[in-house]
Amino acid sequence: xxxxxxxxxxxxxxxxxxxxxxxxxxxxxxxxxxxxxxxxxxxxxxxxxxxxxxxxxxxxxxxxxxxxxxxxxxxxxxxxxxxxxxxxxxxxxxxxxxxxxxxxxxxxxxxxxxxxxxxxxxxxxxxxxxxxxxxxxxxxxxxxxxxxxxxxxxxx
Numbered sequence: 001x002x003x004x005x006x007x008x009x010x011x012x013x014x015x016x017x018x019x020x021x022x023x024x025x026x027x028x029x030x031x032x033x034x035x036x037x038x039x040x041x042x043x044x045x046x047x048x049x050x051x052x053x054x055x056x057x058x059x060x061x062x063x064x065x066x067x068x069x070x071x072x073x074x075x076x077x078x079x080x081x082x083x084x085x086x087x088x089x090x091x092x093x094x095x096x097x098x099x100x101x102x103x104x105x106x107x108x109x110x111x112x113x114x115x116x117x118x119x120x121x122x123x124x125x126x127x128x129x130x131x132x133x134x135x136x137x138x139x140x141x142x143x144x145x146x147x148x149x150x151x152x153x154x155x156x
Contacts, residue, residue, distance in 0.1 A: 002079035007124035019106030
């Protein structure tokens with residue numbers, strides 16, 4: 001196993017890329033049908049009469065695709081994943097432009113802030129700016145996840 005990347009090893013400005021992932025029409029429609037069944041997510045005909053013009057993925061689907069790509073990248077680095085303790089939430093989630101079936105997405109995450117927990121010395125809090133881009137390098141989503149990271153154990 002690679003060395004564990006603890007909270008203390010993370011620096012403001014650290015970044016990594018993840019993805020790519022191409023959105024299939026069937027996946028987009030299936031997600032929308034189950035979780036966000038608005039007509040412009042389900043058919044081109046319904047979307048034609050809206051500002052979208054053609055079918056677009058649910059913003060929630062785009063957010064879920066971020067998670068899929070992000071976790072896949074974390075799983076490629078077992079030392080980083082070993083110290084990840086999940087997230088407390090997300091700030092400033094923005095869907096900047098439609099994601100359409102056939103789009104290929106990729107992401108970038110950059111650490112913008114970190115602080116040791118005052119009440120839980122075994123963890124620290126890391127905030128990162130995430131940007132998801134489409135195949136034309138246009139940002140389609142931005143957000144700031146608030147993640148918890150294991151601190152380096154103190155020797156007995």
